[in-house]
Amino acid sequence: MSLNVSPASESSAPTKKPVVLTGDRPTGPLHLGHYIGSLKSRVQLQHEASQFLLLADTQAMTDNVGRHQKVTDNVLEVALDYLAVGIDPEKSTIFIQSQVYELYELSMHLLNLVTVSRLERNPTIKEEIRLRGFERDIPAGFLTYPVSQAADITAFKANLVPVGNDQLPMIEQTNELVRRFNNVVGKDILVECKEVLSETGRLPGIDGKAKMSKSLGNAIALGATPDEIKQAVQRMYTDANHLRVDDPGQVEGNVVFDFLDAFEPDRIALEELKQHYRRGGLGDSVLKRRLDGHLQVLLEPIRTRRQEWEKERGEVQAILRRGTERARAVAAQTVSEVRGALGLNYFS
Numbered sequence: 001m002s003l004n005v006s007p008a009s010e011s012s013a014p015t016k017k018p019v020v021l022t023g024d025r026p027t028g029p030l031h032l033g034h035y036i037g038s039l040k041s042r043v044q045l046q047h048e049a050s051q052f053l054l055l056a057d058t059q060a061m062t063d064n065v066g067r068h069q070k071v072t073d074n075v076l077e078v079a080l081d082y083l084a085v086g087i088d089p090e091k092s093t094i095f096i097q098s099q100v101y102e103l104y105e106l107s108m109h110l111l112n113l114v115t116v117s118r119l120e121r122n123p124t125i126k127e128e129i130r131l132r133g134f135e136r137d138i139p140a141g142f143l144t145y146p147v148s149q150a151a152d153i154t155a156f157k158a159n160l161v162p163v164g165n166d167q168l169p170m171i172e173q174t175n176e177l178v179r180r181f182n183n184v185v186g187k188d189i190l191v192e193c194k195e196v197l198s199e200t201g202r203l204p205g206i207d208g209k210a211k212m213s214k215s216l217g218n219a220i221a222l223g224a225t226p227d228e229i230k231q232a233v234q235r236m237y238t239d240a241n242h243l244r245v246d247d248p249g250q251v252e253g254n255v256v257f258d259f260l261d262a263f264e265p266d267r268i269a270l271e272e273l274k275q276h277y278r279r280g281g282l283g284d285s286v287l288k289r290r291l292d293g294h295l296q297v298l299l300e301p302i303r304t305r306r307q308e309w310e311k312e313r314g315e316v317q318a319i320l321r322r323g324t325e326r327a328r329a330v331a332a333q334t335v336s337e338v339r340g341a342l343g344l345n346y347f348s
Contacts, residue, residue, distance in 0.1 A: 021158035023054035
């Protein structure tokens with residue numbers, strides 16, 4: 001993924017780097033779905049942009065009431081995954097959402113600019129409410145988390161936000177709030193953002209389910225051992241009607257091919273494999289051995305780096321502290337501007 005940044009004219013100052021805000025809910029270690037969907041691009045983005053990566057523990061609390069330790073225990077685990085895939089804490093600011101108190105204040109100001117009915121119409125929220133079975137018993141914090149997300153983005157004046165297609169309504173709502181706030185105060189304080197879509201589609205679970213999830217047991221963790229990787233590949237859903245090697249097989253909906261689409265470097269060979277499978281004569285075991293080989297090569301250095309960082313948990317904590325302090329300084333500046341625009345700076 002590459003950012004299109006217009007070059008500065010010969011007489012002007014160097015172009016300012018775009019600002020990126022992205023992150024993850026710390027409800028478990030990250031997996032291959034996270035890697036192909038966002039982590040891989042974040043490693044590149046950190047060289048092209050000013051990147052803020054938040055560990056969204058506050059947001060994760062909205063639908064983990066009574067399971068708060070699951071969230072807090074996984075903050076460090078997700079940070080380890082970031083470092084393992086190649087996120088450089090000197091180039092990317094990694095911070096803990098709950099420790100940037102300015103985000104709470106900004107969320108409250110933005111909440112005054114949106115109605116409950118508008119929040120309920122958000123397609124992303126509607127789908128997540130359905131998946132969680134909340135019906136009308138919706139935690140208020142969960143219903144309003146798009147506003148919290150907007151605060152995360154606007155606090156850092158991020159103009160680029162990597163998201164999946166299912167999160168596009170969140171970007172739309174964020175920009176609605178930005179325009180509403182700027183109109184209310186009569187000046188441009190907050191900044192609108194633009195989505196950055198992944199070049200790779202969502203990776204399905206190894207069981208063929210639409211979503212890869214650690215809790216569903218259908219994911220391959222970034223720290224998976226060689227045996228765990230091999231066993232997961234062996235369990236992958238292929239084509240239920242491909243009973244014999246000679247039978248024609250279906251590529252679409254075949255999880256092994258979904259993974260090969262994401263991880264096979266030889267695109268010409270991949271197309272030949274698809275054609276061979278469709279006409280028959282290619283066994284699932286051959287495809288799974290090929291995929292297993294690619295995943296072993298990809299995850300071995302990530303696993304090794306993760307194990308090395310696990311021995312330095314004190315340093316990882318220090319990285320999070322430094323990142324959070326940097327994030328607070330940036331967010332505090334934005335909140336100061338918001339207070340000033342609203343006339344809330346009584347003692348300044």
